[in-house]
Structure formats: structure tokens, C-alpha cells
Amino acid sequence: MSDPSTPQEILRALYDETLVGNAPRVLELTRTGLDSGMTPESMLFEALIPSLEEVGARFERGDFFVPEMLIAGRAMSGALDVLRPLLADTGADSVGTFLMGTVKGDVHDIGKNLVNIMLEGAGFHVIDLGVQVAPEKFVAAIEEHRPDVVGFSAFLTTTMPMFKANINALTKAGLRDQVIVMVGGAPVTQEYADAVGADGYAADASAAVKRAKELIQRRRSAMTV
Amino acid sequence: MACGAIAGHVTGIAARNDWPVDVRALPPLLHNRPDRIAGRVEDAVTELRARYATVAVAFADCGTYGALDEVCARLRVPRLRGAHCYDVFAGASRLAELLAQEPGTYVLTDFLVRSFRRAVVTELGLDRFPQLREDYFRHYRRVVWLAQYPTGPLHTAARRAAEFLGLPLEVVTVGDQGLERELRALVTGWSADPGASARSPRPG
Ligand code: B12
Numbered sequence: 001m002s003d004p005s006t007p008q009e010i011l012r013a014l015y016d017e018t019l020v021g022n023a024p025r026v027l028e029l030t031r032t033g034l035d036s037g038m039t040p041e042s043m044l045f046e047a048l049i050p051s052l053e054e055v056g057a058r059f060e061r062g063d064f065f066v067p068e069m070l071i072a073g074r075a076m077s078g079a080l081d082v083l084r085p086l087l088a089d090t091g092a093d094s095v096g097t098f099l100m101g102t103v104k105g106d107v108h109d110i111g112k113n114l115v116n117i118m119l120e121g122a123g124f125h126v127i128d129l130g131v132q133v134a135p136e137k138f139v140a141a142i143e144e145h146r147p148d149v150v151g152f153s154a155f156l157t158t159t160m161p162m163f164k165a166n167i168n169a170l171t172k173a174g175l176r177d178q179v180i181v182m183v184g185g186a187p188v189t190q191e192y193a194d195a196v197g198a199d200g201y202a203a204d205a206s207a208a209v210k211r212a213k214e215l216i217q218r219r220r221s222a223m224t225v
Numbered sequence: 226m227a228c229g230a231i232a233g234h235v236t237g238i239a240a241r242n243d244w245p246v247d248v249r250a251l252p253p254l255l256h257n258r259p260d261r262i263a264g265r266v267e268d269a270v271t272e273l274r275a276r277y278a279t280v281a282v283a284f285a286d287c288g289t290y291g292a293l294d295e296v297c298a299r300l301r302v303p304r305l306r307g308a309h310c311y312d313v314f315a316g317a318s319r320l321a322e323l324l325a326q327e328p329g330t331y332v333l334t335d336f337l338v339r340s341f342r343r344a345v346v347t348e349l350g351l352d353r354f355p356q357l358r359e360d361y362f363r364h365y366r367r368v369v370w371l372a373q374y375p376t377g378p379l380h381t382a383a384r385r386a387a388e389f390l391g392l393p394l395e396v397v398t399v400g401d402q403g404l405e406r407e408l409r410a411l412v413t414g415w416s417a418d419p420g421a422s423a424r425s426p427r428p429g
Contacts, residue, residue: 021354062258067350070357105328107364131364132328157290157308158321187290 004029007038014047014079019054021071023078030079040083048076049121052114053206060204066110073114080120087123095123096148096216099141099179101133103162108155111185111205115151118205119212135162135169142175148216149180151208152198157187163196180215184208226269226302227283229253230336231310231404234373235283238405244412248283249273253336257348259288267296274300281411285309303414305407310334314403315371323397329366331390333383335373341386362390372398 004013010033017025026048033043055072058064098119102109109131116126127145129137142150150170154160163183170176182200183193193201200215202208227235232250239246251269255262266282273280282304286293297304307313311320311332324330337344346352349361368387372379375398387394 065257065348065350067354067357070350070360071354074356074360105324107329109364110360113360157286158324186288189290 004032005036007033007036007042010036010038011043011047014043015051015054018048018051018072018075018079021068021073021075023071023075026075027078027082030082034082034086040086043079044083044087044121048079049118049206052076052118052121056114056204056206069114070110073117076121077117080117084120094125095213097125097127097145098149098151098212099127099129099138099145099147100151100153101129101138101141102131102153102155103159103166104132104134105162106154106156106159107131108185109153111155112151112153115153115184115202115205115208118209122209122213124209124212135166138166139169139173139175142170142179143173147179148219149182149200149212151182151184151212154183154185155187160185160187160192163188163193163198167197180212180219182208182212182215226251226266226273226280228255228285228287228310230256230334231283231313233336234401234404235408238401238408239412242405242409242412246412247277253340254344254348256287259290260292262287262289263292263296266293267300270296270300270302283408283411285313303411305404305411307407310404311371313407314373314401315397315399316403319399320371323369327366329364331362331365331368331392333368333370333386335375335379338370338379338383338386341382341389345386346389358390362392365390365392367395368392369395369397372396373401 004010014029055069059069102112116128119126152163152166181198183198184202190201200211202211227248227250229250230253232248236248251265270280280302282302285305285307287309305313370383
């Protein structure tokens with residue numbers, strides 16, 4: 001295969017190689033793109049993000065399973081490492097700060113990590129507290145970082161009730177009104193999110209980005225009137 | 226109508242109790258696509274209904290997060306209580322204890338020990354992408370094998386599985402009495418009300 005040289009060819013190759021999770025090649029293409037004067041934004045929004053969205057869609061359809069998602073996520077993550085400092089350089093306003101963690105008692109984190117990748121890709125500043133995050137740790141981190149959104153991720157029926165425990169801890173600390181709460185994870189539904197009093201829920205990573213943007217937008221405009 | 230991951234035990238238990246039942250199994254790997262379990266069980270039960278007087282479902286919730294309960298309630302067939310077969314074998318409180326003790330616990334059953342290569346290594350793509358082991362198991366600290374019949378060869382296989390994951394192995398022999406107890410309830414209709422089976426939790 002001849003090396004892609006036009007921006008169109010580079011975008012196409014980035015999209016295709018991310019889809020199959022070819023991390024070294026994605027990294028190489030990202031560098032080639034930058035060297036040839038392409039902007040980090042165009043590579044992100046016209047190749048990397050659409051590719052990861054397609055990965056999500058294939059997962060939904062059952063064409064892809066977890067490993068395919070993971071290697072694609074890894075490939076995108078590698079490119080993001082290169083692009084992240086450049087995005088910050090251009091002074092592009094951070095869309096918002098997103099504090100994320102898997103709840104106490106749960107160590108599933110694949111879904112959470114994918115959401116983080118997509119959030120970062122979309123311009124969010126993401127602070128990841130990792131797994132098994134206790135309510136007091138969420139509270140302390142919210143006090144320290146003052147995020148726009150806090151996201152709770154849970155994957156086991158036995159750990160889902162931690163959403164409510166976390167929200168109660170925020171209320172007790174007087175922080176509930178200062179932060180948007182989003183919840184997600186395989187067992188979570190909109191109905192469950194509503195019942196625990198979360199502000200938002202999303203079934204997958206791209207929906208999470210969209211929903212987080214909407215909620216931040218809504219809050220910011222509410223504050224300006 | 227049993228999950229393939231426990232169908233062998235179900236057959237054994239039925240035989241030693243002289244229950245006049247036939248055991249039909251669905252593929253155990255459905256667990257990796259739990260959104261498909263309820264539909265497959267519904268089709269199978271509907272088909273079996275035409276041929277059998279009574280049909281019971283030897284599945285736990287199995288990650289369907291309530292979808293299987295809806296099907297069971299609609300078809301008025303009971304299922305095993307519990308969130309998954311680890312609950313059934315060890316008892317929900319014992320399993321909760323094990324996970325509370327060490328949240329980074331990966332649980333095996335005899336079935337998973339025996340089929341580790343296929344059900345875990347291949348399904349998670351660890352054969353094709355060994356670099357993913359970290360992504361999956363970074364936060365895990367131990368493997369607990371809830372053993373039904375811990376024979377020598379199974380011990381060796383369990384040790385190998387734990388070694389593959391780079392984790393220490395603990396063996397907790399629970400037998401299959403937990404499953405037997407739950408099956409007896411299904412077969413004798415003691416909990417014939419499907420509403421009595423564990424539901425997905427409601428926020429409290
Ligand atoms: C991969 C996997 C694992 C991996 C996890 C690796 C890791 N580092 O996370 C391994 C193999 C280690 C594992 C372990 C276990 N697992 Co597991 N696992 C799965 C599996 C197959 C896929 C989950 C996944 O990663 N999906 C891919 C991601 C991309 O999708 P997702 O998680 O849904 O995330 C998306 C959305 O939910 C959303 N999202 C996620 N988080 C958030 C957060 C916010 C704020 C928002 C807005 C959105 C959002 O966006 C994500 C991206 O699109 C599921 C079955 C399934 N297909 O769901 C079982 C499953 C979740 N596991 C299950 C179980 C039982 C276990 C074990 C107990 C099994 C065992 N043998 O020990 C242990 C857990 C032990 C423990 N101590 O926690 C059950 C849970 C059942 C229940 N009732 O609770 C399931 C449903 C399997 C089943 N059918 O029984 N598991």
C-alpha cells in the first residue's frame with residue numbers, strides 16, 4: 001500500500017486504522033498529518049472520533065466485541081497523547097471539566113475509560129479517579145477540582161446502589177447543586193438514573209459526550225439569565 | 226431450560242434425585258452478550274412448552290438486569306434466584322462477603338476452569354491481543370475458584386488459569402448443594418411464583 005499523502009488520504013487511513021486498532025500505524029499517521037500541516041481538530045473530528053463512533057455502532061450491532069473496542073480505544077488514546085498538548089496550545093476553551101470514577105466495590109472500567117477517551121477527544125478536561133472510588137473521595141475531588149460534571153460508572157447490580165450513596169454524600173457536603181451528576185454502565189437505564197436523582201444518563205460513549213455538553217450548556221445559560 | 230455453564234451439574238443433580246426432567250441447554254457464551262439471553266430463553270421456553278407439562282428456567286439474572294425476569298413473569302415460569310451462578314453456588318451473602326473482602330476478585334466455577342481458554346482467553350481476545358490483559362485485569366488481586374468437584378486435573382487447570390492472569394488462586398469448595406437447593410425449589414414448585422425470584426435492585 002502506498003503511503004497516504006494528501007489530507008484526505010491521511011484522514012481515511014486514520015479512520016481505517018483506528019477501526020482495526022492498529023495503534024502504531026495510527027500514531028505514525030497522526031504525526032504524518034501534523035508534519036504535513038493538518039490541524040489536530042481535523043484529525044480528531046474527521047477521523048478519530050467518527051472511527052470510534054463506528055466501533056461503538058459495530059459493538060451495538062454485535063459485529064464487534066469487547067477486545068475490538070479495546071484495541072480501537074487504545075489506538076485512539078495513543079493519538080490523543082500526541083494531540084492533547086497541541087489542542088491545549090491553540091487555547092481552545094475547554095468544553096468543560098469532567099470528573100469520572102467507577103463506584104466503590106466495582107473494578108469494571110473498560111466502559112468508563114472509553115467514555116473518557118471520547119470526552120477528551122471532544123475537548124473536555126477529564127480527571128479520572130480510577131476504580132473503587134468511595135463517596136468521600138468523590139466529595140474531596142469535587143471540592144478540589146470544581147468540575148462541571150461528575151460521572152459515576154457501575155457494572156454490577158450489587159454496586160449500582162452506590163450512585164445513590166454518592167449523591168447523598170454530595171448533598172451532605174453541600175455540593176449537589178454545584179455539579180452535574182451523570183451515571184452510566186451496562187446495567188444502568190434512564191429510569192434508574194432518574195430514580196436515584198442523577199441529572200443525566202447515557203448508554204454509550206458518544207451519547208455521554210452529547211449529553212454532557214447539553215447539560216453544561218443548559219446550566220451555563222441558566223446562570224446567565 | 227438451563228444455562229450451558231451449569232447444565233452438566235443440573236443433569237447430575239436431576240439424576241441423583243430421580244427427577245423426571247429433561248435438561249435443555251443454551252450456549253454459555255451468551256453471558257458475554259447478556260442482552261440476548263432473555264430473547265433466547267423466551268424462544269426456547271415457548272418451543273418446549275408445546276412438548277412438556279412444566280418448564281423451568283435454570284438461569285439466574287445473568288446480567289440481563291431484569292429482562293429475564295420480565296420474560297419469566299410473562300411466561301409464568303420460575304428461574305433460579307440470584308444475580309448469577311456464583312450467587313447460586315456460593316449463596317449471595319457469601320459471594321458478597323468475598324467481594325467485599327477484596328473487590329478485585331475474579332471468580333471461577335468448575336465450568337469456567339474447564340473452559341477458561343475458550344470462555345475467557347478467546348472471548349476477551351487475550352490470545353489475539355495479549356497486551357489487553359492489563360486493560361482487563363489491572364485492578365484484580367486474586368482468583369477465587371468456587372469449586373464444585375475439585376479433582377486433580379481441575380486443580381491444575383485452575384492454577385494455570387490464575388497463573389495466566391498473574392494472580393494468586395484461592396480455592397473455596399462450595400459443591401453443588403446451593404444449585405441443588407435452588408433447583409429443588411423450581412422442580413417442586415415451592416417458589417412457583419416467578420415474582421419470588423430475585424429482581425434487579427431498585428434504588429433505595
Ligand atoms: C469485560 C467484562 C469483564 C472484564 C472487566 C475488565 C475491566 N477492566 O473492566 C472482566 C473479565 C475482568 C470481568 C470481571 C467480572 N465480571 Co464482568 N463483564 C464484562 C462484559 C463481558 C463486558 C463489559 C464491558 O466492558 N463492555 C464494553 C463497554 C464499552 O461497554 P459498557 O461497559 O456498557 O460501557 C459503555 C456504557 O455503559 C457507557 N458508560 C459506562 N460508564 C459510564 C459512565 C457514565 C457517567 C456515562 C454517562 C456512561 C457510561 O459508555 C460505555 C462506552 O460505550 C460484561 C457483559 C456485557 N456484555 O455487558 C460482563 C458483566 C458486566 N460482568 C459480570 C460479572 C458477574 C463479572 C464478575 C463477577 C465475573 C467473575 N467471574 O468474577 C467479575 C467482576 C468481579 C469484580 N470484582 O468486579 C456480569 C454482571 C452481572 C451482574 N448482575 O452484576 C456481566 C453482565 C456478565 C454476565 N452476563 O453475567 N468482566
